[in-house]
Amino acid sequence: MERLTEQLVEARGKKGPDGSILLHSLQEYLGVVAALALQLRFFDLDTFKIRVMKRSMIKLGEEKKFEPLANYILHIPHLFGFTGDNYLPKYLEVEIKRRRQLSERNEQYDIVQFILDNPCLFDLNKIESIGYILSLLIHSGTTxxxxxLNKVFLDIALTPGVYEHLYQEQCHIIEEHGKKIELDILDKMEILDSTILESIRLSSHQEWLVRYLNKDFVLSNGVSLHKGTYVSFDMLGHxxxxxxxxxxxxxxxxxxFVRSGPMHQPLGxxxxxxxxWGVGPxxxxxxxxxxxxxxxxxxxxxxxxxxxxxxxxxKEGDTIHxxxxxxxxxxxxxIPQ
Ligand code: HEM
Known part of the structure; x- marks a missing residue:
């Protein structure tokens, strides 16, 4: 986590007067961290491989359908939500070249190693396109x-007592485990976990998990669904x-959704x-x-x-971020406390 933060500051170089990172644009921040997370293997690369194959995106850089898209993104990075350089394609290019020259296989199983290990899926002559397609994936996810995330911040700000309870939870965690936030410490934040799930539950769209039917289908209640139509899950009703x-x-x-309650449900x-997060494959x-x-x-x-x-x-005179x-x-x- 510390490495992530350091790299983030390095990538964007903006620190607040008290040393904190200023969030100029939430999406830019999320995009940079997602790109770093790809390096740290936050994503399940094996599942990624199965999906790449299933969707017949064989040789990502070569596939006709994707190439125009990659070129398009290449020329309009600002529409992409990131200001400044989109450094993921550059990073991939340099790092793939470097690792190909190494005599031994790199220990780190990250996105770069994944690409190198699967030449049947990726055309290594088109690394730039692969980088931009990955950026597109990050962009749609971070959107x-x-x-x-903004909705969760709003719910915390608007609902009396929530911030205070969450602050107490953090104080308790600091008392027990110190200030450092590692992944196992995030697991201990159960009020925060429940708050996030509840906030997002209440911002559900009506249409969720939209699917295109490539054959006729009859549901167990007798309703017929026809080939060539779109169906979706009624998330709002649910x-x-x-x-x-x-x-x-x-x-x-x-x-x-807290652990001690009858509706206990972890966010993950x-x-x-x-x-x-959807369900199934x-x-x-x-x-x-x-x-x-x-x-x-x-x-x-x-x-x-x-x-x-x-x-x-x-109040007047308060520093506000x-x-x-x-x-x-x-x-x-x-407001700094
Ligand atoms: C709170 C944030 C997010 C939510 C609620 C969310 C939700 C979902 C859902 C429901 C699906 C399944 C869609 C379906 O079955 O039709 C999905 C798929 C996916 N998401 Fe996310 N997502 C989030 C963030 C992200 C981020 C940040 C990334 C990447 C940086 C990401 C990458 C993906 C990918 C690659 C798929 C698979 C698409 C596919 O196989 O068709 N998501 N997400």
């Missing part, structure tokens, strides 16, 4: 992530079902109470990264700042 989520499913109850485990590949980064960003902010809504959160969402300042203010 979703920034929206949800997340408001009392039988699954208990009393007052429409209300924000940040303790709904898929079940009827948690379809956030198309499940989110950025799940572990997304959970770790959301908890990391939230816990760092809870420890350092009082999280308040912009309209009532500060905020971040941008789609070029607009977020409604959440961070």
């Amino acid at each position: 979703l992530l920034k929206v949800y 997340t408001h079902n009392e039988k699954i989520f208990g009393k007052d499913p429409e209300k924000f109850n940040y303790k709904r 485990d898929v079940s009827a109470r948690n379809l956030l 198309r499940m989110c590949m950025g799940k572990d990264y997304s959970i770790a980064i959301m908890k990391l960003i939230l816990s760092i902010h809870i420890r350092k700042y009082a999280i308040k809504p912009a309209f009532l959160g500060h 905020t971040f941008k969402i789609d070029k607009k300042p977020s409604f959440v203010y961070f």
